[in-house]
Amino acid sequence: MKIFGLIAVLVVGALLLSATSDFPDWRDKDSPANKSPVSSFYIEKTEKLTKVPNMVTAVLADYRGYDTMFETVVIFIAGIGIIAVLRNFDGPYSSSIRRENNDEGSGLLARITCSLILPFIQIFALYVVAHGHHSPGGGFQGGVMLGASYILLALAFGLSKAKGYFSERRTMIFAAVGIFIYAGWGVLCLLFGKEFLNYSVLDSLLPGDVEMARSHSMLIVEIGVAFTVTAIMFSMYSNLSTRGRLNKGL
Amino acid sequence: MIWQFDIIILIFLVIAAIISLRLKDLLGASMVFGIYSFLICLLWAEMGAVDVAFTEAAVGAGVSTVIMIATVFSTKRRSKD
């Protein structure tokens, strides 16, 4: 087995290395990928068409928004997939919400530190979501940070306390609603008579002109992504850390 | 855009990857994998892919390490290889 694996790996590596021979140089600004009309269109026209200086956000949420919707769906699938595989529901459904006497969680110092920094983490996460147009970040990164803040809460104060804020039912609703916001916004464009996710028709709905309509729609879409990612990150952690029993954390 | 950094980080990457795969203690392996993710996040920041770096910092070094450690805690810690 090991030998077979080694041979296979070596063959694959040899193929790939042989292919690198006729690649354009690394950092070459005239490589086909870099001077192709597509990427130059993104770089040159983005700000004019969408008023979003962060091209990555623009491409992510507008030009290839269809991809990003499915990216969110992938996260969603992972979340409900983990529940479907691992979760074992014992007793009535509501029992997973009930508060236990939390002898869990970590020491006093950690709790105090967490209670001090958690607000800042969450505020920063919201900032990342909202400011993704102008700076690195966006719905996904912000969502992950928000979810991480809840994970931190669970680590410090025990899972049951965290579940008090973010029960399982609520995580599911949040996750579904996030995609609802995203896809629903696209369907709104459909209802206005243009293609799916064609934000430009919504300028009648949103303040500002067509470009601002695109920009605002991106913000809304990113918020949807943030909803889903936050919920799923937390439910991932809470299921994996308790073998799907959701009774007490690490 | 300094290629010296680039090369150094790449070399460290390979080392981190090998270590994390050779450690018999799965907890340690997960830790080293976190380091690996952090290194690669540095690499991307250095290559100008700030969004990717941000995401990797949040996901790779953050969440995926955490869930991996969670799994290690709830299963066995030592592995045979």
Add this chain to the structure above:
Amino acid sequence: MTEFSFIPLFTWIVSLLAVPMILLFRKRPDAREGVTFLAAFMKLGMIFMMLPLIREGKILHFKFGEILPGIPIEFRVDGLGMLFALVASSLWILTTLYSIGYMRGLKEHDQTRFFCCFAISLSATIGVAFAGNLLTLYIFYEILSLSTYPLVTHHGDKEARSGGRTYLSHLLGTSVAFVLPAMIYCYLKKGGDINFTDGSLLTTNIDAGAGLIVLLAFTFGFAKNGLMPFHSWLPNAMVAPTPVSALLHAVAVVKVGVFCVIRVFTGVFGIELLEKLDIAVVVSWIAAFTVITSSLMALSQDNLKRRLAFSTIGQLSYIILGVSLLSDFGVTGSILHVAMHAFGKITLFFCAGAIYVAMHKKYVSELVGIGRKMPITMTAFAIGSLSVIGLPVTGGLVSKWYLVMGTAQSEQIALLVVFLISSILNACYFLPIVYRAFFCRPEESLYEGGRQEAPLACLIPLCITALLSVISFFNPSLFIELAELIIK
């Protein structure tokens, strides 16, 4: 010349329509058999309706649907198909009568299933007889194989199952393995149609090697013709009840095999092309080998039905041999032999079944002096064996005469010798039975009680078939006429 007509379709479908009725009357045997009779007579009636048209040289023709590009489901009634359909459907009536006597006499189980499968297989046989292109032929051929499987394995015990396994594996395997690719090859070669019009492959530039391979693929692929080395399903299928052996393995199934081969020779390749390529002689030598070998094997069989089976293999190879001579007399003779051998052989099977019903004897060695107990049966047996051997006052002589003429016409003296040797062998394995049945002293057990014939339902059909094979000697004109329609 060819005219459109619905009659072939009705002829094909009538026995199919009988099936639900039979299922409906499963609890009332008389009504059930009544339905079967009705269907059989209607079928025969329609065929007689078509007969005069065919004799005028018309070709009835019906097609519907185009299941593959350029290939419809197509019925096309010409002399050959007419003759075969005539024989099969007329003998179906007799067999139905006979099987009523047999099945009830032995209190067989699952008679409903038996009659259903019988009806389906008959309609499949008619479908083969009237098929207008290779695909239709193939489809009905497969349906026939599948629908006869329950009949062969009727008893459901271990022996029957193994027999059925051999049966299905041989027939299905060869047809899928050889016929299908050969058929597709012809389809591509001809550019999208495989109808039976004379010399249809003649238009294409096919060379001798490919032609030989395709010809052999067809000849072995239609393994129902019992050509060696794919013959062993036939003796194994003798585990079936005797009516099944009688109709299917003396008339329908095996004759379908040789019928397909005749179609391939006359319809797909065409005599001229075969003469041009000069490849048919290979087939004729394989057939000759089969004739001799099977006759020798038949000599050593003690089970009566197995002996009949081996003799069937030999007689079928007569037909293939005759058509592979490519001479007018040869082809006519082989087509005639389809009918004549049918009459003779079904008589023999009926007699074997009657003996089994009356005396529960199935081995040749037990038949010493049985002539005293069942004279009528054994007389019919004698006539049938005369016909199969090809001796006068039976129709067998006519067809064999034509076959011998064919060998002479195509200067194949060696094959002529084969015919003579095999006739002697046939005599060797039939006449002793008749002789010992009548002229030897039986053991005492056979003295008490007077004559002990099988029930009338069994007796009447075998008398009729024996009579038919005598009549067909004095008045074979109808068959000859139909057979010669193919030649010109």
Add this chain to the structure above:
Amino acid sequence: MTEHFPVLILLVPLFGALIVVLLGRERPDQCWVTSLISLGISSLISFFTVIAVLSGKVQELRYRMGGWPESEGYEIGIELRVDILAALVVFAVTLIGFVNTIYSKTRAEAEVQGKVPFFYALMQLLIVGLCGIVMTNDAFNLYVLIEITSLTSYALIAMGNRRAALSSFNYVIMGTIGASFYLIGVGYLYIKTGTLNIDDIHMVLGQKNSWADQSIIVAFIFIMLGVWTKMAFFPLHGWLPNAYAYAPSMTGTFMAPLMTKVMVYVMIRVMLWLFGYKFVYSGQYIWGELIIWMSVLAIVAGSLLALARTDIKKMLTYLIVAEVGYMVGGAWLGNVTGQAGAFYHILSDAAMTFCLFIAASIIVLRVGDSRVNAFDGLFRKMPLTMIGFTVGALSMIGLPPTCGFFSKWYLISGGIEAGQWEYVCALIFSSLVNAVIFFRIFERAYFGKISGVKEDHFPTDSDANPDIRIKEVPWSMLIPLFLASGTVLLLGIMNRSLFEWIQTALKMMNA
């Protein structure tokens, strides 16, 4: 309205999945109804899409996501592209999903206790992913959708027993390797062409005439390896049999017919649309012959492995491996007949695999034994089920009225046209082996001793044995079975028109 059909096909099940999750665990019946409705609507829409594409007004539907126009001849955004082939496959996918939902009504309750909504959500998302794969015209979007289908199938399979979990883990490893290889291939294409739209990549490769570039060849090899891993082409089939055999029955019934077939479609798509006839079939690369031989190997090995199995579902899964060999070989024959035959076989094989899996699951459920001798005497006990099973089996063997015969016909004609006799022989061999396999089963079902019936001389005689009880399963399982077997026959009957549509569509690409 017509121009929005492609995206609606995707959106309806997507929203259906969300609603199902929101409904939650307390209302399994409403979950079932929701997914039934959503998949029904989606399959209706896809049916109308087929009509629209056939009606000739629009040869193919192109749908620009976000409505971004192309600049300098390059697509900026993501584009959907539905021609007749895609429309047919999408219709098959949605229809099978819909029918399988009917089947799952009773099974889902029984097999995934308390997780019904998640099952239905994952199932609908899997349908979304498959439809997206078929319709998208963007190489990277294809990757994302492949991952969606993979993740959903990992989860769906792992919902089964412990064996299912283990095989699902192997599936995760193999599937990730496959998808990542595909991603590598796309990356190599991107670094050479600078675009991700399939048509644009094809155009750029044609312009630069960079067919012979090392990296393009490597890209092709890796994309092929990835796709083959996902479709369980013979040497890479290791994950498939256990995964589909141990998955919950209602999962296996619709995953077995769909996943491999859709990946075969992706392979044909990549070969003809992305790289193009000139590159794939040009004589300068040896892979043509090689892959034909590999497919021969796949067919023979798959059939023999299936012959060696006594477990029904295992046997069927190995038959799938053999069928994949059929399609890969047919697609690589290099003539339109072969490609069209392979494509027609995608549809017919989906139908007959669906039929056989449903029948097998019903039998295993009712008899409680997954080995072949579960079939003893079933023609008497469950006649309706056996009728459905028989239709599927005859089609698998390739006997005339069913669609299996016609797909074999086209594939063999393609093989003869291309002069690839080894492929023809492999096809015939496998159909002979299938005949052996299935007639072995029929014999058992026909003569096998029925448990609980007094042993008389004729165990199969219903007249003599009045105490044989007919025990069929509820209609919610029989209706899907009959729909499937009816589809098998229908495809066989209307094969000609289907084949001509497919042929015309493919001729355009090969020109």
Add this chain to the structure above:
Amino acid sequence: MDPIVATFIEENIVPNFNYWIYVILMMIGLYAMITKNNLIKKLIGMAIFQTAIILFYVSVGVKDTAGIPIISHHGSEHHQMAGLSSEAGSTKEIHNKIDKDKYANPLPHVLMLTAIVVGVSTLGLALAISQKIYKSFGTLEEDEILNELRPGGHD
């Protein structure tokens, strides 16, 4: 560093170094996925494998002389001052003409965001499955699991 060496490296090593390392990382990950015995180790290998591919994609989009793909106005003004101060137009013009060599290619970044998400989703799901396996088999070593299945007839 010695300039000659530096130039040598810059000429010959740098242009393909990223690609080499990506291939090496990918081989490491693939080898671990295929041959490692522990399921968690397999998953770590899988994560490394995926990050290697991401590394490849990101390396494709890199340009020297290019910064992050975020348009920063004062940055471009700066460039205006420094470079072609001759036509110091209104900021509108400056917005209109954007030198695309100043910004990295954003497309690979977008694709890789998606790829990272897919990676973490796969990882989470696979971890869940491995926990289920541990729950029913009591171990995460592949050979032990197979040994336990052996009497059950594993093929």
